[in-house]
Amino acid sequence: MTEHRLDDRGVKRPLIPKMVRALAIPIIFFWGLLAVTTNAFMPQVERVAEELAGPMVPHYAPSQRALLHIGEKFHESNSTNLTMVVFEANRPLGDQDHRYYDDLMRRLERDTKHVQYVMDLWGKPFTAAGAQSVDGKCTYVLLRLAGDIGQIQANQSVDAVRDIIKKDTPPPGLKVYVSGAAPLASDTLAIANASLNNVTIVTIILILVMLLLVYRTPSTLLVPLLGVLIEMLVAKGVVSTLGHYGYIELSSFAVNIVIALTLGAGTDYGIFLMGRYHEARQAGESREDSFYIAYKGVAPIIIGSGLTIAGACYCLTFARLNYFHTMGPAVAITMLFTIAAAMTLGPAVLTVGSLFGMFDPRTSTKGFLYRRIGASVVRWPVPILVASSAVVMLGAIFVPSYRQNYDDRQYQPVGAPANLGFQAADRHFPKSKLFSEMLMVETDHDMRNSADFISLDRVAKALIRLHGVAMVQGMTRPLGRALEHASIPYLFTTQGSGNGQQLPFNREQNSNTDAQADIQAHSVAVLRKEIGFFQKVSDELHQTVLTVEDLKRISNEMNEEVSNLDDFFRPVKSYFYWEKHCFDIPICWAFRSLWDTIDHIDHLAEDIDKAEISLAEVDKAFPQIIAQLKATADDTEALQLKLVNSYGSADLQSIQTDQTFDDLINVGNDFDRSRSDDYFYIPHEGFDNEDVKAGMKLMMSPDGKAARFIVTHEGDAMGPEGVEHVEQFPDAIKTILKETSLAGARVYIGGSGSNDKDIKQYAMSDLLIAAIAAFVLIFLIMLFITRSLVAALVIPGTVAFSYAGAFGLSILLWQHLIGLHLHWLVLPLTFIILVAVGSDYNLLLINRVKEELHGGIHTGLIRALGSTGGVVTSAGLVFAFTMLAMLTSDLRTIGQVGSTVCIGLLLDTLIVRSFVVPSILRILGPWFWWPTLVRPRPLPQR
Template sequence: MKQAARAPRVPFWLRWLIPVVLVVGWVAIAGVGGPTFGRLDEVSSNDQATFLPAGAEATEAREWQQKFQDSGEVPAVVVIESSSTLTHSQLGATADLKASIEDLRVGSTVVGPVPSQDGKAVQFIVSVAAAEPADAVEELRREVRAGAPDGTQTFVTGPAGLAADLTGAFAGIDGILLLVALAAVFIILLVVYRSLLLPFIVLLTSVFALCAAILLVFGMAKAGWIQLNGQSQGILSILVIGAATDYALLYVARFREALEHTANRTAAAITAWRASFEPILASGAAVAIALLCLLFSDLNSNKALGPVAAAGIVCSLFAALTLLPAFAALLGRAAFWPFRPKLQPEDAREPELVTGLEGQRGLWRAAGTLVSRRPRSVWVASVLLLVVASAGVMQLKANGVPQTAVILSASNAVDGQDALARHFDAGSGSPVVIVSSQATAGEVLEAVKAVDGVGAAYLLAEGSVPITGAPGSPARPAVRDGRVLINATLDFAADSDAAEQAVSAMRNSVTQADPGALVGGVTATALDTNTTAQRDLATIIPVVLAVILVILMLLLRSVLAPVLLVASVVLSYAAAMGVSALVFNHVFGFPGADATVPLFGFVFLVALGVDYNIFLMSRVREESLKHGTRPGILRGLGVTGGVITSAGVVLAATFAALGVIPIMFLVQLAFIVAFGVLLDTVLVRSLLVPALAYDLGPRIWWPGKLARREPQETTKAAEVAEAGVR
């Protein structure tokens, strides 16, 4: 056989200079971005203020509340509990403990000790500086343990305690998360490529992309453009590693193909870049723009994640289109050692396709044969399977979970909330905050007290001291701009459904006394968050779908194909959520799901799922231009099947790594995205989409030129495929 002719000599600047400059440039970025990874805590906060609904009543109430608290402190509740009635000696020890707590100076006030009615516990309300609540709470816990009476258990809970434990759940997890994700990707790449060097090249591309993303995110957070929290940090690492690896897999596949047809490594790198540029760019743009649609959310946590994640995708895109081609140009076939691609004979370059199955072997030939023989049966069966899986959505309880259920690891604050509910009003330490005008304060206070479930309610004087009317209590309330503050303690745990119902009733009641009154606090924030999250679903989902539809139309030069592809992604998302709901309820035993889980699941699954649509259909279109639509579909399925499957497994593995963070929201998101990506890869992209496209034939490209170019496909391909001729 005649060997391929040598490629023309490539100039030195293109063969060596540009690749070396690109690699050195990315090494410099990594050299700066790597150390910045450890500095993200400087611009990150897990304060609940970063999660609040931007325009909700609870947020406005919190802003007024801060005017009454010049120090910006948050309350911590110290609970000392005994299995039997506390003795006089033990009660005396708790009284002495107050002085020790005050000496810590973690905040401005210490209220207590307040004994419980059953005599088995006492509590303190301690103001904690909001700037460093985790350190202050840990110091407070040590002091309380040391000074508590013998035979008692101690807890530090309340908003400050829960915030500290939430911060602790994220502490040090970035490094572990990154190592788990990289190890999973490395093992998968070893299996896929059977090469010792290529997995390191791909991982370096991903890690350097992450370093660039960290620099970009750090700069934006430092400038105050975005709010960064532990949740966003964890998702950023996973998203960049997964996306950069996916883009790298697509480029490497085209690079391997190019090396089979040219002996020049630089020419092969350029050919692969040209072939993969459009799908990688379209994929990255679709995902980044979809993530930026989170800016339309009224939840601060969603708004914060959108730009952070989009920055990660942009850096992944640039790394895959610059650094990886530079590595490829420098290493050539050596990158695939010991299984280097062989140069094919010149007459083997462009096989004539009849069915589209020529030259294919193994699993993807079998899949192509099935699709070509029974296309309608395949796509109908796939749709029915997804519809059945989607039925589980009815069991999804995405209306929020108790704050004490958010942390899945051991938590002193969570245990403290249980102890608090056993001995005191369950809402102690997390009061409902009512802001009213000074003129109507009396009427509002009476309206609050009349609400079922309110254990106590009182006006606040300077220093957040309650006005109870008892001897020695202040007589005049604190006033800010004609407004006063009222605290109400509920009989229910602040994060319970009963508490949310009480807050809803309270809002209806107080607005009758003062139409401008605001009801806030922990419970009101949870209620407003759930309401806002439901509204965001209706707002953001249509925007994301529209963005993806437009990008697919531009890429495929078609209307019908993008509409069907988007419909397949939405159906795949519904099926993933349905199965996830069953797993959460009956396998993991979760009490529910955060209200933002459906939205985050949608954005990630639809935006990332469109990657595989783009990888598949861009290649199908390329092959259809050469060989016709139906042969092009089978050819595209065969040459991209391994790449898409590998990309799906990599992305699923990286998102599954989020499960190491003991936060319910992230564990649920990890399962939804990992399962959904695998479902999309194995069923939707391998069977449903190819079978539907094959059944429609050239009509799939309507109204593009490709549909008119093939008004009537030759019957030869269909006859050969139907007969199963090899």
């Protein structure tokens, strides 16, 4: 070919490419030395990313503040690290398993460096049933470990717990898993780091294969391949150095994106340079002139594209989520180094190689295909715009079906350690058991009293009645259901039961009363007989008194007669008493005895007189006695009647009371069996119960001013419905506590659903902030390069339109065909990447059209498409397949990001850049370059 030299035509060499060409070997040496030193003398970027890992959600997020405040209030923890240890047996858990469990709890509590709190539910009789599965084969324990989720301290704490478990062998048939939010995040980090090298190797292999397909000769691909390898090493080394010394934040996810973008963008820039160099050589320019032409042609594109990517990604620094704001500075810095390398290292390698004729094109490529496309666009712009837009819209129609997912389990390998624990729990517990919410109600007074417990149970009832809530565990329902024997009906039952215990005694007393009535009746009958006897005795006594009165009269008469006789015979009588020997003379003794008898008649009369007086008194008393006995009999009979009546009433009352107590007992038992949570009440003496004390130690703060609840979701807690569930909690609790003893209480919610709620809000706000900043930045960069307001609006607009189609196709692929919903991270991250990366292809085309405007808009468009079509297509395909290599990562989230970016780049390269943008440019004509004045046709040459 005929070579032409620019300096022969009096064109002055630009300073920067001239210096690059003059210092080619030192430049190559410098970049190589930088790559070696930053990687050899600095820690590996993966290790630095692990050390700098920050909390996934910022501390000021409501869910994180809630967990921290709950830990502080309960004197348990100062972190957000929630970890579950799951125990699963192939049989019902027994005493041997419990002894192993108790020993493990003691060993965990001794590790105060990593384990801050152990919520031992299975070890407490009061709460054991609530922590064990229905089949009895599985249980769990909640740990609060040191470090916030995502940080290296949290990951080390998870590893420490796993090491403690490994040190002792569980009983045969029992398996122990460490799972939960913190282990899941720790495993995500480990999987991402472990897959990084594999992704990098596959990416380099794909780049090598794609470059061989593009250039056909190994020597030609040296510029982009050598440049991108050094750029990748420099990117890793620089990011590692800056992170190690604390200048930037870093995460494993950011490292993956940094490497992928560096490899993709660096390869593109090398292809741009080589494509323009080959174009100049095929136009007959010398190697040196081709170098300057290529440098001048691609420098604005490389700078504009690199600054677009760097600026757009740097806008993520303003984001609040760790995934985003750690990626911003890292990507921005590496892209600046990539720009510098693309502007110096690539041209330096090209300079050295061109001296030996290594990079000359082997075949002549005139771009006939893209010239035909350009001619078609010029001829039929509207139909082509409609058709190409319809292709993009075919993907965009799936966007409304987008359903984001927050469940990181689905994006890890099935055999990941944390995933095994979730699988074990799901085999025995309801789904989402390990993704519960921890809710706390805090007030300004001690709630350990019966009145406030009623209000706390109202909270539990309000929560369990909400849609999407499967179980609520709290102080008033430690087993997740209404507490047994803690209701007003059952309180009546206990009172009835106590009174019912007196029923046998009452019945015995009633029987005694009946017996007393019978005895009284018998006593009345006996008394009536006695009265009859006494009446007869009284009558006979009265006759006796009359007889005694006659006897008294007779005795008085006899006494007078004897006195007369005594007076008459007194001399004779004296003889018998004077005779000394009267005892010896029988006749004397006989008469003397007779006279003694006559003397006693006088005494007899006196005795009869006394007897008559006494009998007369008794005769008077007997009627009175009989009257009293009759009155006593009447009273006793009346008492017996009252006893009979009392017995009847008491017996009827006893029967009715017995039935009432049975009803009370049945009501209480029925309430217990129904598990109804109405009429909750714990009496004052219930707070002295040891089980209640143990429950308060777990579910209430030491000062009694805060009570917590553990809420289990119904269904998928990590999906959008989990966020919907949590959004109901605050209003429901505040409404139910109105006008109660806990009115005005503060509510704190932390856990999986609330964490996802914060992520959802922050992700959307972060995306909005980053998107606005990125679009403004891209607009300004494009405006500066193209000097056209319309072009600066069209480029980001078409890229955004392209992204809608790409994201819809990604939804079709992953959600509808594969059956795995896109991770929530995919949308904001791929949007920023595609908006930034996709702009450079359109920028290259428009910038080339601008160079060809001297031939007219139509001719310039056809020439620009013909000259850049192959280069842009090659670059787009290489970049797309570079991102597609992320599918080899074991973390499916990275694969989804890579595949979505790949689809977006293919759509942008093959459809938007080839048809949509040229059609818009053709339709708008000179207005596309406004306010720059452009003639639709070239001026006629004179």
